[in-house]
Amino acid sequence: MNKPFDFTRWSLRISLFSLLAAGFAVFCLRFSIIDFQPALLGIAGTTLAGLLAIVFGLIGTLRAIKAKETNIASTLAGPALGFLVVMPVLMAIMAGAGAPRIHDITTDLAHPPEFVAIKALRAPAHNSLDQPEPENLSTLQKEGYPDLAPLLIPRPSDQVFEQAVALVKKRGWEVAAVSAESGRIEATDTTRIMGFKDDVVIRIQAAGNKTQVDMRSASRVGKSDLGMNAKRIRLFLADLGK
Known part of the structure; x- marks a missing residue:
């Protein structure tokens, strides 16, 4: 049997x-x-x-x-x-259900903050930072994340810059460049489990009697980020604006 x-x-x-x-x-x-x-x-x-x-x-x-x-x-x-x-x-x-299949997110689609120091850390096999694809990236971001926009803070730009640097370090991101003169901060956030690296650039500039903060977060690999870059931007700007 x-x-x-x-x-x-x-x-x-x-x-x-x-x-x-x-x-x-x-x-x-x-x-x-x-x-x-x-x-x-x-x-x-x-x-x-x-x-x-x-x-x-x-x-x-x-x-x-x-x-x-x-x-x-x-x-x-x-x-x-x-x-x-x-x-x-x-x-x-x-x-990440419902998130658009994009991996490069910014608060300024017309003139996104530019990566400078980070470029040297990315290999040819990584996603391009020139945003060549998809061709309708701007449309997809607007549809998927219509809330993403520059943050205006009623504080001096130098004060906001120092607070942004402190917040980046508090989050444990690996700082690649800090330029107070150009108002640019570049850093890399590594996911805890899989170890995926997402690069971040923050642009801080005076806007009248306020300070405008723009942010860009881009994954090094993968066509879709499952919404993580947009989430990172939202959380960071929310904390910086407090």
């Missing part, structure tokens, strides 16, 4: 594999062992494996309940580990 398929055991095996594989992909990406595209493919694969582990585990749990087994909790180990793999990816997708 053939032994029935052990869904619980395979759920645990698959979930352990997916968890280790996802961790390995993240490790290799953060230490530049592999490029972001193979890493994302790996994470996509481990996410599917995590989903399979959850399905297998739940089937095993239902079978255990039907058989009136006493140790039901042990059947949930696989689904729990699979959940740990799947949830971060699903949360990122949900957070």
